[in-house]
Structure formats: structure tokens, C-alpha cells
Amino acid sequence: MVPLTFLDDNKALAFSNQVVQQGAVGEDVIELQSRLQYLGFYNRKIDGVFGWSTYWALRNFQYEFGLPIDGLAGAETKAKLVKASKYDKNFVKEQINKGNKFTHYGGVDKKKQSAPQPKAPAKAPAKAPAQTPAKTGSTKQAAPKQAAPKQAAPKQAAPPKQAAPPKQAAPKAPNKPTAANTPGGFSSNDIQLMANAVYGEARGEPYTGQVAVAAVILNRVNSVSFPNTVSGVIFEPGAFTAVADGQIWLTPNEQAKKAVLDAINGIDPTGEALYYFNPATATSKWIWSRPQIKRIGKHIFCE
Amino acid sequence: MIRGIIIGVLAVGVAGTAYWGYQEHREKNAILINAENNYQRAFHDLTYEMDLLHDKIGTTLAMNSRQSLSPSLVEVWRLTSEAHNDVGQLPLTLLPFNKTEEFLAQIGKFSYQTAVRDLDKEPLSDEEYDTLKVLYKQSGDIQNELRKVQHMVLENNLRWMDVELALASGKETTDNTIIDGFKTVEKTVSGYDESDFGPSFTNMQNKDENYNKIKGKRISEKEAISIAKKYMKFDGNAEVKVTENGKGSDFGFYSVSIRNKKTGQEGSMDITKKAGYPIWFINYREVDKQKISLNDANLKAAAFLKENGYKNLELFESMQYDNTGVFNFVTSENKIRIYPEAIKVEVALDNGNIIGFSAEEYLKSLNDKRKIEKPVLTSEQARKKVNPRFKVMEERQAIIVNDLNKEVLCYEFLGTIDDDTYRIFINAADGTEEEVEKLKNAEEVYDEVI
Numbered sequence: 141m142v143p144l145t146f147l148d149d150n151k152a153l154a155f156s157n158q159v160v161q162q163g164a165v166g167e168d169v170i171e172l173q174s175r176l177q178y179l180g181f182y183n184r185k186i187d188g189v190f191g192w193s194t195y196w197a198l199r200n201f202q203y204e205f206g207l208p209i210d211g212l213a214g215a216e217t218k219a220k221l222v223k224a225s226k227y228d229k230n231f232v233k234e235q236i237n238k239g240n241k242f243t244h245y246g247g248v249d250k251k252k253q254s255a256p257q258p259k260a261p262a263k264a265p266a267k268a269p270a271q272t273p274a275k276t277g278s279t280k281q282a283a284p285k286q287a288a289p290k291q292a293a294p295k296q297a298a299p300p301k302q303a304a305p306p307k308q309a310a311p312k313a314p315n316k317p318t319a320a321n322t323p324g325g326f327s328s329n330d331i332q333l334m335a336n337a338v339y340g341e342a343r344g345e346p347y348t349g350q351v352a353v354a355a356v357i358l359n360r361v362n363s364v365s366f367p368n369t370v371s372g373v374i375f376e377p378g379a380f381t382a383v384a385d386g387q388i389w390l391t392p393n394e395q396a397k398k399a400v401l402d403a404i405n406g407i408d409p410t411g412e413a414l415y416y417f418n419p420a421t422a423t424s425k426w427i428w429s430r431p432q433i434k435r436i437g438k439h440i441f442c443e
Numbered sequence: 444m445i446r447g448i449i450i451g452v453l454a455v456g457v458a459g460t461a462y463w464g465y466q467e468h469r470e471k472n473a474i475l476i477n478a479e480n481n482y483q484r485a486f487h488d489l490t491y492e493m494d495l496l497h498d499k500i501g502t503t504l505a506m507n508s509r510q511s512l513s514p515s516l517v518e519v520w521r522l523t524s525e526a527h528n529d530v531g532q533l534p535l536t537l538l539p540f541n542k543t544e545e546f547l548a549q550i551g552k553f554s555y556q557t558a559v560r561d562l563d564k565e566p567l568s569d570e571e572y573d574t575l576k577v578l579y580k581q582s583g584d585i586q587n588e589l590r591k592v593q594h595m596v597l598e599n600n601l602r603w604m605d606v607e608l609a610l611a612s613g614k615e616t617t618d619n620t621i622i623d624g625f626k627t628v629e630k631t632v633s634g635y636d637e638s639d640f641g642p643s644f645t646n647m648q649n650k651d652e653n654y655n656k657i658k659g660k661r662i663s664e665k666e667a668i669s670i671a672k673k674y675m676k677f678d679g680n681a682e683v684k685v686t687e688n689g690k691g692s693d694f695g696f697y698s699v700s701i702r703n704k705k706t707g708q709e710g711s712m713d714i715t716k717k718a719g720y721p722i723w724f725i726n727y728r729e730v731d732k733q734k735i736s737l738n739d740a741n742l743k744a745a746a747f748l749k750e751n752g753y754k755n756l757e758l759f760e761s762m763q764y765d766n767t768g769v770f771n772f773v774t775s776e777n778k779i780r781i782y783p784e785a786i787k788v789e790v791a792l793d794n795g796n797i798i799g800f801s802a803e804e805y806l807k808s809l810n811d812k813r814k815i816e817k818p819v820l821t822s823e824q825a826r827k828k829v830n831p832r833f834k835v836m837e838e839r840q841a842i843i844v845n846d847l848n849k850e851v852l853c854y855e856f857l858g859t860i861d862d863d864t865y866r867i868f869i870n871a872a873d874g875t876e877e878e879v880e881k882l883k884n885a886e887e888v889y890d891e892v893i
Binding site for chain 1: 476477480481483484486487488490491492494590593594597600686688689690691692693696698700709711713723725727733735736737738739741760761762763764767768769787789799800801803804836859862864882883884885886887
């Protein structure tokens with residue numbers, strides 16, 4: 141991993157040395173999105189997750205600037221980006237922390253001088269007013285003194301607000317993306333619900349045993365003889381003891397959540413089992429008649 | 444004497460009453476939990492169906508041909524009726540919920556009418572397309588609101604029974620997030636495909652093939668151990684346990700679990716008896732703070748696969764979850780992607796070690812004698828089959844498993860309609876629209892809501 145970082149041009153001061161690729165999360169992505177938005181390539185929420193919109197925006201940028209189009213923010217791309225755009229970290233972070241919807245175009249006047257992208261001027265004014273009403277708070281303090289000459293005439297709050305933050309030495313905001321990757325087919329709530337079930341059913345089990353319980357839930361969702369939804373499977377009457385006795389409402393730990401993600405990512409330690417039981421406590425005779433596949437921790441998994 | 448008897452009788456009576464009371468209490472609790480679970484199910488089902496509905500309308504927007512449009516509209520119709528049903532099961536009798544039901548009925552009607560129509564003779568008009576777009580947006584809003592409520596319900600352990608009690612007693616003023624949440628949902632009324640895990644997902648029917656396509660000699664337990672050690676990077680002095688599969692399994696495999704007492708490292712792996720391919724492994728440990736980038740992790744994952752003899756794999760998807768990166772690789776032969784042959788590798792972003800691996804789909808579809816036929820259509824011809832509103836950004840040929848469980852050669856188009864990204868597969872032989880997949884955007888974190 142080291143060699144790549146040496147190529148890095150020092151112009152890319154703000155970015156860290158890493159190559160940013162699709163799926164990444166974090167500070168560099170926030171900066172990437174802000175800079176792309178500054179140039180008018182990216183017009184969605186700055187959320188710190190490198191998703192498809194960011195990917196297309198980056199590729200368009202690479203195309204317009206004559207870079208190799210690979211959708212990766214490598215050293216060269218980052219250097220070009222830094223050169224072409226401005227990034228006001230504190231402002232962006234502050235808005236994210238306040239939960240504001242905003243667009244980061246820098247001071248509009250500045251943009252007029254520096255934006256080489258023909259698209260940018262057209263888009264910026266259109267976007268800015270629309271977004272402003274949401275965040276009236278910061279506008280008032282800043283408006284009067286900030287010189288935003290050409291845009292001053294209309295009473296829109298946009299130019300002053302965006303120009304203001306540089307002066308206000310905003311407190312160092314903790315960096316946190318406001319969105320998260322979730323695997324295709326599942327919302328974070330689905331994952332949470334499954335983690336609840338896994339924790340209630342298998343919190344004393346080894347990690348693999350927890351993944352296995354999550355995998356059984358997924359196998360059931362995919363099976364024709366069970367409900368087709370995660371919640372349907374979990375709350376099916378009599379299906380899980382943890383649901384019947386209310387243990388499902390214990391707060392799950394991170395490990396349970398991770399086990400669920402592993403299972404969703406295709407790890408199935410059970411060999412496609414649809415049932416499992418604890419031989420020490422199982423009361424139903426019927427369950428012993430199922431063909432058994434394997435044992436993990438205290439649970440026996442069967443077909 | 445009499446006093447003694449009376450005391451005795453009373454004591455027995457008190458004890459009996461206490462016991463009876465306790466029984467009643469337990470029964471009441473059991474029934475409460477049961478009722479609660481039913482409400483919970485209906486509610487989580489509802490949100491899930493709204494997720495599906497939103498995505499399904501989204502994919503419908505991207506479709507072009509009747510063959511795929513009609514089934515998709517039927518699916519929308521089915522989902523609305525299920526969601527409707529779920530709304531009906533919620534204890535909302537005292538809440539105004541008719542707008543949402545109206546909305547569902549509206550989508551249902553629209554999708555039904557268009558689905559049963561012969562779309563070849565009378566394709567979707569521009570107005571209808573716009574209607575669909577509006578419905579798409581509205582369902583997105585509802586989905587978002589419902590998710591917020593769901594998040595609060597899960598986060599704060601809210602009970603539906605409490606809602607019911609609150610509603611029954613008319614004490615709505617207490618902080619009742621569920622009711623408030625649903626009111627918002629109601630006001631706004633103005634993602635995830637069910638068992639559709641994208642093109643690389645081999646579905647259940649396929650599963651009975653039991654790794655028949657793997658060729659090789661049966662391995663011994665000892666070999667299984669050494670393979671496991673090699674993949675998971677365990678040194679000599681680890682504690683190992685091997686078990687064979689039980690009778691219930693459709694195929695033969697060894698389960699190896701290894702523990703290194705010194706480092707606390709724990710790994711488990713299943714290996715096919717035939718040829719000794721790892722099916723999956725977990726190398727579990729707590730992952731520390733992120734130190735390497737997703738890109739570096741990607742290189743590590745690729746190197747790991749190469750080192751273990753997997754050939755022609757190409758990265759197809761990468762995702763970061765907290766401090767781990769998950770990479771999905773598929774086979775690529777002469778630049779043709781073979782989606783069924785997919786391997787997932789999980790990398791810890793603190794030191795770049797491989798902590799998870801899953802090759803189930805890969806092993807089920809692995810086929811080195813696959814003959815890839817020349818496409819009949821040219822890429823331009825295939826492009827014409829795609830929805831005209833779809834803006835193609837990337838194009839390639841790919842093999843996917845279609846609805847009939849057959850492998851088909853397709854043109855794959857990756858592109859956008861408005862803000863959403865889609866992957867569309869057009870059969871390279873006859874131009875059928877085999878699959879339209881709406882790709883996921885990052886999901887908002889709802890923490891600030893609480």
C-alpha cells in the first residue's frame with residue numbers, strides 16, 4: 141500500500157494520501173463530494189459515502205478535465221480537483237452537523253473567477269436559492285459585512301451565507317458521514333431487527349454460531365415454505381423462542397450486527413440449514429427427526 | 444383452636460390466590476407478548492413492503508419492453524395489496540390513516556390497469572410515465588418516514604401495546620413516538636428487492652446442484668486442515684478441530700475450526716470434500732480503527748485471491764462497513780463478466796488481513812467448459828431495446844442467470860435515469876430485457892431523529 145502514496149503530489153494538501161474508490165466512507169469522501177459539487181458535477185447531498193452519484197460525478201469530472209476515466213480518486217485526479225476547486229472544511233462540516241441541506245459552491249463571487257467548468261455557473265444560481273430556506277440560522281449573522289457584490293441585489297440568503305463561514309472559525313466538527321452503506325436488498329432497519337433476533341437467540345454462542353443464526357433467517361426468507369420478509373420470518377408465531385419470550389427486545393451488541401452483515405454478505409456457516417435447535421432445551425420431538433447438517437456451539441443445524 | 448383453623452384456612456386461601464394471581468399474570472404477559480409480536484410483524488412487514496414498492500416502481504421506470512414491464516407492474520400491484528393488508532393489521536383504528544391507504548389504492552389501480560393492458564399495442568403514454576414518476580417520488584417519501592419511525596421503534600424499544608393503551612385511554616399527550624411518526628407519514632402522503640440479490644445471486648433452485656461442477660480428488664482431514672491454515676494464515680501451534688458434515692447435507696464438506704491460544708485468533712471454515720475448495724471462512728476478531736484505505740484493501744483482496752489460485756477475477760463491487768471492506772469479485776473472461784461466478788472477500792481496514800470469505804455462489808456456478816457464444820445482436824441494436832430515457836454510461840457483455848435459471852449472454856448497460864443508477868441486461872441473442880436492477884444509494888443515518 142505504501143508505493144502509491146509516494147506518487148502523491150503535494151498539491152493535494154487537503155486530501156489524505158489514500159486513493160478513494162467507490163464504496164468508501166469518510167472524510168475524504170466528504171471532501172471529494174464537496175469539491176465536485178463546487179464545480180457543479182455533483183448535485184446530491186454531501187453525505188460522506190462514495191455511492192453511484194459520486195461515481196458518475198467523478199467520471200464526468202475526469203472526462204471534462206482530460207484525465208483517464210476510471211472512477212477512482214487517485215493522486216492525479218485529486219491534484220486536479222484541488223487546483224480547480226475550493227473546499228471549506230469547517231463550513232461543510234458545520235452544515236453536516238446541523239443536519240442542513242446545503243450545496244457547497246464556495247462564495248459565489250469566487251466561483252465566477254475560478255470555476256473553469258462551463259456548467260457550474262449555470263447550475264449554481266439555480267440550486268442555491270432553492271436550498272436556502274432550510275437553513276436560516278446562519279444567514280443572519282453573516283449577511284451584512286460579507287461583501288458579495290454582484291449577488292447582493294436579490295434578498296436571497298445564499299451568497300452571504302456561503303461566503304460567511306471562512307471568517308467565523310467554526311469549531312472543529314467531528315467528521316461523520318451522514319449516510320451509511322447497506323448491502324443491496326436490506327435496509328439498516330432490517331439489519332437492526334435481525335441483529336436483535338441474533339442477539340436474543342445466540343448471544344452466548346461463538347461468533348460463527350451467531351452468523352449461522354442470521355444465515356438461517358436469510359435461508360428462510362429465500363425458502364418457499366417460509367415468509368418472504370425478514371420480519372415475517374422473525375415474528376412467525378413459534379418460530380424463535382427469543383421472540384416468544386420477549387428476549388428479542390434486548391439491545392444487541394456490535395458483534396451481533398457484524399454477524400448479520402457477514403451472513404448477508406454470503407457467509408453461510410450452516411450449509412443451507414432452515415432449522416436449528418439447542419439439544420439441551422429442545423422440547424419438540426419433531427425437531428430431532430430433521431436431517432442434521434452440523435453443530436456449531438450449542439446449536440444443531442438441520443435441513 | 445377455631446382461630447387456628449381460620450388462620451390456617453385463610454393462609455391457604457392467600458397462598459392460593461397469590462399462586463392464581465401469578466398464573467394469571469404470566470398468562471397475561473404471554474398473551475401480551477404474542478399480540479405485541481403480531482403488531483411488530485405487521486409494522487416491519489409494512490415498512491419492508493414500502494421499501495420494495497419504492498424500488499419496484501423505480502425499476503419499472505427503467506424498463507422498456509412489455510415482457511418485463513407487465514410482470515413488474517403486476518409485482519407493484521401485489522406489493523400494494525400486501526402493504527394495504529399490513530396497514531389493516533395495525534392498531535391504528537383511532538388514527539386517521541386513510542390517506543396512506545388511498546395512496547396505496549391509487550398505485551394498485553394504476554399498476555393493475557397498465558399491467559393487464561397489451562403494452563405492445565398501447566405502450567405507456569408520457570402522462571402515465573409521469574404518473575409513475577410521481578408515485579415513485581411519493582413512495583420514496585413514505586418509505587423514508589416509515590423508516591424513521593421504524594428506527595425509533597427499534598432504538599427505543601417502543602411497544603405497540605403501549606400505543607393501543609395510549610389511544611384507548613385518550614392520553615395521547617404522553618410522548619408517543621409511534622403515533623407522532625405515523626401522523627407525519629400521513630401528512631407526507633401527498634429499497635430492496637425481495638429475494639432479488641442482484642445478478643450475482645444464485646437462487647435456491649440452483650442450489651441443488653451441490654457443487655457438481657467441481658472436479659477433483661477427495662481430500663483427507665489432514666489436507667483440509669492444511670488448506671484452512673493456509674487460507675487463514677495460522678501458524679503451526681494452533682488448536683484444530685475437524686468435523687464432517689451431518690447426514691442432512693446435500694454435499695460433503697469438512698468443518699474446520701482453529702484457535703490460536705496465544706493470539707486469541709479464531710477461525711472457522713467449511714471445505715468441500717471434493718477437491719478441497721473453501722466454501723466460506725470467518726477469521727473473527729475485533730477490528731481496530733481504520734488505518735488503510737478501501738483501495739489498499741481492495742489490492743490486498745485481489746492479491747489474496749491470486750495467491751490462492753483464483754483466476755480471471757475482476758472487482759465488481761466494493762463497500763465499506765465501519766472498519767471492514769467487502770469486495771465482490773466476478774470472473775471475467777475476454778472482458779465478458781460471468782456474474783454467477785462471484786466471490787466475496789472481507790478485509791479488515793486496520794491491518795489489511797482477510798477476515799471473511801464466501802465462495803458458495805462461485806463454486807455452484809464454476810464451469811471452465813462454458814462456451815460463450817457470439818452475440819447475435821450488435822451493441823447498437825441492443826441499446827435500442829433499452830428505455831429511451833435511460834442514459835447509458837458504461838457498457839459490456841456479461842453472463843447472468845435469468846428468471847428461467849439459465850445462463851444467458853447479455854449486453855450489460857450501466858447508466859442513469861434522473862438521479863438513480865440502474866443496471867440493465869439485454870439478451871444478446873434475442874434482445875429480451877432479462878433484468879433491470881436499481882442500484883442502491885447510501886442510506887441516510889437516522890440517529891439525529893431521536
